């Protein structure tokens with residue numbers, strides 16, 4: 001069953017989302033060649049805790065950090081550490097915030113310094129895929145309209161979407177029903193209703209969609225070593241336009 005949130009519940013998710021948004025701004029101030037992903041994790045954790053919330057990822061199924069930082073061919077769930085970001089890298093920063101029992105979840109892929117045109121195009125296309133998907137978050141649409149919007153935009157640009165990982169409902173838990181694949185036909189699956197809250201997260205690979213996990217048992221990488229980009233927002237279905245809780 002897909003939960004329908006009340007207005008007070010939506011307000012709480014929005015509050016978590018506001019903290020998450022502020023956390024991205026803090027991270028953006030620190031993003032430059034030479035910064036370590038571990039330093040970004042420290043900044044995020046301090047920001048979230050000092051705003052009366054909890055980093056939702058830390059301890060989640062044993063995950064050891066407050067954010068995920070996934071560099072270049074890393075798709076998602078990169079563990080922050082001593083790695084220094086370099087000019088030309090891209091890094092996907094994924095953050096979850098828990099405040100007063102309600103979760104928000106979002107991710108941005110950042111370019112470090114100047115990146116080459118092909119890299120920028122992958123990042124832009126992934127961001128656009130998320131925008132097109134969010135535009136499908138309207139009552140009466142089907143869940144897979146979201147999936148289809150992502151797949152058609154990414155594949156239309158010559159990329160592939162990751163199959164092994166999905167977006168998800170969110171609210172009282174970080175991962176709730178429904179699963180939201182980043183591929184599929186239009187017009188299938190549950191009908192969207194006001195009060196549903198969805199974390200939509202396209203993961204787009206420059207090469208094949210196949211991924212594997214590293215020995216750390218968390219980090220997903222592309223099997224062909226080509227780049228991957230990831231954007232995510234927590235979005236509510238309303239009677240009218242979609243409401244993005246994490247912007």
Ligand code: MF3
Nearest residue numbers: 056057060063068077094105
């Ligand atoms: N943000 C991820 C998602 O959207 C969850 C990260 S899993 C964690 O599903 F263990 F890193 F927290």
Ligand code: CO
Nearest residue numbers: 105199201232
């Ligand atoms: Co998510």
